[in-house]
Amino acid sequence: MDHMSTSTVDSFVPYSDEYSSNSLDLKERIYAHIRPDLKRIEEEIDRLLTTSVPLISVVGRYMLGSGGKRLRPLLMILCARLCGYRGNRDVSLAVVFEFIHAASLLHDDVVDHAEFRRNRPAANTIWGNPAVVLVGDFLYSKAILLAVDYDSIRILEVLSGATTKMSEGEVLQLVHADNLEIAEQEYLEVITRKTAVLISAACQIGAIFGAADPVREKALSEYGHNLGIAFQLVDDTLDYTGDVRELGKPVGNDIQEGKATLPLICALRNGKPSENARLREIFSADTVRVEDFAEIRDLVIRSGGIDYTLNLAGEYVHKAKQALRHFPAHPTRDILRDIADYVLYRRM
Amino acid sequence: MDHMSTSTVDSFVPYSDEYSSNSLDLKERIYAHIRPDLKRIEEEIDRLLTTSVPLISVVGRYMLGSGGKRLRPLLMILCARLCGYRGNRDVSLAVVFEFIHAASLLHDDVVDHAEFRRNRPAANTIWGNPAVVLVGDFLYSKAILLAVDYDSIRILEVLSGATTKMSEGEVLQLVHADNLEIAEQEYLEVITRKTAVLISAACQIGAIFGAADPVREKALSEYGHNLGIAFQLVDDTLDYTGDVRELGKPVGNDIQEGKATLPLICALRNGKPSENARLREIFSADTVRVEDFAEIRDLVIRSGGIDYTLNLAGEYVHKAKQALRHFPAHPTRDILRDIADYVLYRRM
Known part of the structure; x- marks a missing residue:
């Protein structure tokens, strides 16, 4: 990897968790930093x-x-920068993660028979499943080809390890489809594989590309892992409480697709027998009407399912920020901390 | 790559094309050699x-x-052996090619709504499209992960270059679906990408793994390329003339799926206007009845479409064998030559 390493920032700076911020400020501060x-x-x-x-x-x-938010490529670039990378060869490697992410969304849309994504018809509704499956395959192959160009077996090891775990996670999610009795632990296993593994790989590969030592590589891998789980937990609450225009897809999507996520798992854990019978009835119905979803949403909120999930997300955000303690004060470290915080406040 | 190279077989032995063989002998000889x-x-x-x-x-x-015939892994193993490799670490790398091939067949079956493959219901008819798409993704990821383990950027370069071209070829084939007016050149481009590229990569990577010099690496890549085109040409004739029990899928499959292959392209080129009108009518119908297919098959045979395609396959087999002239006499070279010949005689 042809880059200059300027990582002279080696002194340990204690990390304070008292850092807090107004959500709008947070978003503006992040964007001011990452716009270029x-x-x-x-x-x-x-x-x-x-x-x-x-x-x-x-x-x-x-x-x-x-x-798209370009979360994965941005994290790769920021992690490389935090480890001292200062060139511009980072960007093709960063795009690898957006290509893999897009490939997995295309295949997901086929698997879930999705009709909308990001406020527009899903690609499969326009070009059909065959084109979408094959373009997904292309994006995935192209991503590996791009990564190979970086001449690093270590990067390819982490990347292909991640995509293998991801695809196992997708199959696991399929196995659990329509299963309301999935345990919290199994749910966490699914979201780890389906979301956290690739985000973690983006951060870890940023570190490898930035020539980080093993401790910092591991720290950024953990940052990404915890951020990824928090991200998916928040995503799963937004499916109940989000705004359809901001989300770009209908709320209640997960129930329609037979996915029991943590808010629902929690509602079932805390619900009265009569409420749970009703939950099960709606969940297993072929189609979920708007009023059925409203009923489930109320139960989920009342049972504390949203609060529980967001609290857990908060714990993972905390762990993500803790992983950054291995790095000294640096504007890029602050932005990674801001991004972790923002995951909790985001509305899309 | 930890293997002993015993390539002391460096003297050039002129290659004779007068080699010929009885088809049954050929099959037995190949199997006797490759059984272990x-x-x-x-x-x-x-x-x-x-x-x-x-x-x-x-x-x-x-x-x-x-x-499956395991053609791709066998070729990789034989090419490595021809280049002097004598260990047993070749087999995981060989399986990479079967995994990628299987992944592409799984996705093809979803794309083509296939109902049968190898005398059994296609996987998608049993487990559904979602599982088949995702297991395909897994096999593909796992293949890359296996290849990464061989610690060779060069191998990964050839492999991911091949899978990228393959997936472009699959999309290209989809674009040409239901297009009877595809030119011979476009058809050859499609079969090159969809079949020849992976077979060529298996042979080339066998050479790289066997520590071949660039001339021999290129020779085996060409051997695989030409063999792959010949293989697909013969496949496309078998779809008209094959035995349903030996093929394991219905004959007439390509027409059902809107694929105009060389036998049909050739029939159209040589046909009378009235025959061509009939060809176009049947080809564009929603369902092709058994008697319609029999009519097309007769036209294809009468017009010389099968002969033309098999002749062309013969030319590619000749080119494949010619590429082996860069290697001295060796039992493995003979088997590679036998396999090239057998491609023309196979019935499944």
Whole structure:
């Protein structure tokens, strides 16, 4: 990896958890910092989607141009920077994570028969399942090809280990489909594999690319792991409490798709027998009407399912920020801390 | 790569194309040579399909245990051996190619709504599209993970280059679906990407693993490329002339799926206007009845479409064997030559 390492920031600075912030300030501060990186990521994605097969470019651009948060590539870039990387060769490696993420969303949409994503018709409703499966395969292959270019077996080891665990997680989620009796532990296993593993790999590979020592590599891998779990926990509450316009997909999606997430698991744990019978009845129905969903949502909120899930997310955010204690004070460390905090406040 | 190289066989032996053989002898000779390798491949596939997610093992074993020819892993092993490799670390790398092949078949079956493969219901008809898409993703990820273990960027470069071209080819084939006016050149481009690229990569990676020099690496890549095209050309004739029991899937499959392959392209090129009108009518119908297919098959045979395609396959087999001239006489070279010849004679 041809980059200059400027990691002279080795002194340990104790980490304070009293850090807090207003949510809007937080968002503005993060964006002020990452705007140039976001621009580089967008340009690189566009460049890499130019292929000799137009359908790939069209479906790829639709999927990858549709307002994603670019969380994974940003984290890779920030982690590399925190470890001392100062060049611009980071961006193609960063895009690898957005390609893998997009490939998995495309295949998810086929698996879930999704109709909407990010306020627009899901790609499969426009181009059909065959094109979406195959363009997903292309994005995944292209991601590996891009990563190979970095000439690092270690990076490829972490990356392919992550995608293998991810795909096992997707199958595991499928096995648990329509299973309301999934235990909290099994649910955490599913979201670890389906979300946290790739975010963790993005952070760890940022560290490897930034030539971090093993302690810092492990710290950033843990940061990503905990952030990823928190991110998915919040996501799963938003499916009950979110705003359909901000989310870009209908709320109540998970129940429609037979996914019992932690808010619902918790409601069932705390519910009275009559309430639980009703939950089970609605959950196992073929179609969930708007009023049925409203009923479930009220039960989930009343039972403390949302609070419990958000509290747990808060604990993972805390752990994520704790992992940063291995790094000295640095503007990039602050932004990674801000991003962890923002995960709790986000509304989309 | 930890192996002993015993490549003392460096003297150039002129290659004779007068070699010919009785088809049954050919098959027996090939099997006598490869039986121990086949056994190692089968055992390794079974070992690698043991995962923590039972559905993956079940679908994977169904797909990978169902009488495949193991052509790709065998070629990788034979090419490594021809280049001097004598250890047993070749087998996991060989299985990589069977995993990628199986992943692509699983996704193909979803794309084509296939009902049968190898005399049994296609996996998607048993476990549904979601499981089949996701297990395909797993096999693909696992293949990359296995290859990473060989610690060779060069191998990963060839492998991920191949899978990227393959997935482009799959999309290209989809774009041409239901297009009877596809040109011979476009058809060859599709079969190159969808079949020849992976077979070529298996042979080239066998050479790299066997520590071949660049000339021999290129020669085996060309051997695989030409063999792969010949293999697919013969496959596309068998879809018209094959025996349903030997093929394990209905003949006439390609027309049902809207695929215009070379025998049909050729029939259209040589046909009278009235015959071509009839071809177009049947090809574009929603369902192709048995008697319609019989009519098309007769036209294809009468127009010389089968002969033309088999002749072309013969030319590619010749080119494949020519590529072996870079190697001295050696039992493994003879088997690679036998396999090339057998591609023309096979009935399944």
